[in-house]
Amino acid sequence: MTPTPSNRPLRVCVLGGDGIGPEVTRAAVQVLRAVCERDRIELDLGEYPFGSSSFRETGDAFPEASRQAASEADAVLLGAVGDPAFDHLPPMERPQRALLDLRQLLDAWANLRPARMSAGLLDASPMKPEIVRDLDVLVVRELLSGLYFGRPRERRVENGEEVAIDTMVYREHEIERIVRLAFELAQKRKKKLCSVDKSNVLECSRLWEQIVARIAPEFPDVELSHLYVDACATALVTHPAEFDVIVSSNLFGDVLSDQTAGILGSLGVLPSASVGGPTSLFEPVHGSAPSLAGQDKANPMAAILSAAMLLRHTGGHEGAALAIEAAVDQALALGLRTADLLPKARRHEACTTTAFTDAVLAALQQPA
Ligand SMILES: NC(=O)c1ccc[n+]([C@@H]2O[C@H](COP(=O)([O-])OP(=O)(O)OC[C@H]3O[C@@H](n4cnc5c(N)ncnc54)[C@H](O)[C@@H]3O)[C@@H](O)[C@H]2O)c1
Incomplete structure (x- = not known):
């Protein structure tokens, strides 16, 4: 994990990116500034171009100044990338490839995606309350290898x-480090780890399974289980609250964590931290949601909760992180909902990105 900066400001590089990225990041920065001011945490925050918007302006999706700022920061706070105007290009030629470059630059090999049901979100979930009430799962996704990075990658006739x-x-080492981290994280939670693979079909998964079995004896206090990814997808719907930590590969972790967002009610609520190198990356799990961009309609929760993760993982500011999470819960408890958290028939009741953020800021100012 990232070392604690002690006698200097917390350096944060902000990359708004594309679509709703800049607006949800703006909300997160407002909240970050407010809590840091309240808790006297010194912040050194700089914003830099990134993604398709940067490509349009500068011809470069990840300009050198942004690279330098990201690698010199304690943490990077990212919005989202992706612009349909470039969808005709092969994936590795699109400006949003900058996201994979950023993760590689930061050596961010572990993606932590926590999904926790809060009382205020219960009515937004498409699931029965008794099934999701106690949902509190952490998906630990390998982030720098697997299907997203393997070669060859090509099309031919x-x-x-x-x-x-x-x-x-x-x-081996890529599996070992993510599995060991997942065991360590499980030790700090409910001490349950579920390793998810497809070892009945894939060689990579067979190696994964062997390495998990080899490491498990180092963590006798953690209850280990295994599921094939298809069975895990089912179990996440039928009894999601029984999971504690799930560890999986890049592809399976990506899909399963989005599923936890669906169980909570929206992709707009799920934050993430990508750790491993000296600088960690914090970003919502969602993408650039182009159809919502610029309308003050996007849910800023995932970005705001990513700022809480930033404070927790970078600098160990647990109190400030908890304060943000409590303020988000308070805004939800007041009944504030962006449209993604409401059924179609009630979307006219939706609040704006700004209104939700203001409610979080107001809750932060209240005495604890
Ligand atoms: N980490 C990233 O930056 C990232 C992740 C996923 C997708 N993408 C890119 O984003 C673009 C759009 O992809 P997509 O549509 O598959 O995924 P998406 O996450 O942008 O959107 C999926 C659905 O969720 C909704 N949604 C997402 N975030 C929301 C929020 N904060 N508030 C309210 N609703 C929200 C969208 O409106 C859409 O209906 C593509 O270019 C894709 O490649 C980027």
Whole structure:
């Protein structure tokens, strides 16, 4: 994890990115500034171009100044990337590839995606309250290897038809470090770890399973279970509250964590931290939601909760992180909901991004 900066300001590099990224990041920065002022945490915050918007302006999705600022910061706070105008390009040629470059630059190999049901969110979930009331799961996703980075990755013509190739590669050390981190995180929670793979089909998963079995004896206090990814997808819906920590590969972790967002009610509520290198990255799990961009309609919760994770993981400011999380719960308890958390028939009751953020800021000012 990131070392605690002690005698100097907390350096945060802000990359708003594309679509709703800049607006939800603005909300998160407002909250971050407010809690830091309240708790006398010195902040040194700089904003830099990133993603498709940067590509349009500068011809570079990840300009050198942004790279330098990101690698010199204690933490990076990111909005989202992705612009449909570039969707005709192959994935690795789109400006949003900058996100994979950023994760690589920061050596952020572990993605932590916590999903916790708060009382105020219960009515937004599409699930029965008795099934989701106690949901509190942490998905630990490997972030720098697997199907998203494996080579070869290509398209070619064979016997007159197009063939597309992606490659899943896992090296022993890549599995070892993520599994060990997941065990350590489980030790600090409810001491339950579920390793998710597809070892009945995939070689990478067979290696994964062997390494988990090898490391498990180092953590005798953690109750270990295994699930194939398909069975895990089902169990997350039927009894989500029984999970504590889930560890999985890049692809499976991506999909399963989005599923936890759906169980909570919206992608707009799930924060994440990507750790491993000296600088950690904090970002909402959601994408750039282009259809909502610039309308003050996006849910800023995921970005605001990512700022709380930033304070917790960078600098160990647990009190400030808890204060943000409590302020978000308070805003929800007041009945404030962006449209994504309301059924269609009640969307006219939706509040704006600004109104939700203001309610969080107001809650932060109240005495604890
Ligand atoms: N980490 C990232 O930056 C990231 C992650 C996923 C997708 N993307 C990119 O984002 C673009 C859009 O992708 P997508 O539509 O598949 O995913 P998305 O997460 O942007 O949107 C999926 C759905 O969730 C809604 N949504 C997402 N965040 C929301 C929020 N904060 N408030 C309210 N509603 C929200 C959207 O309106 C949409 O209906 C694509 O270019 C994609 O590649 C980026």
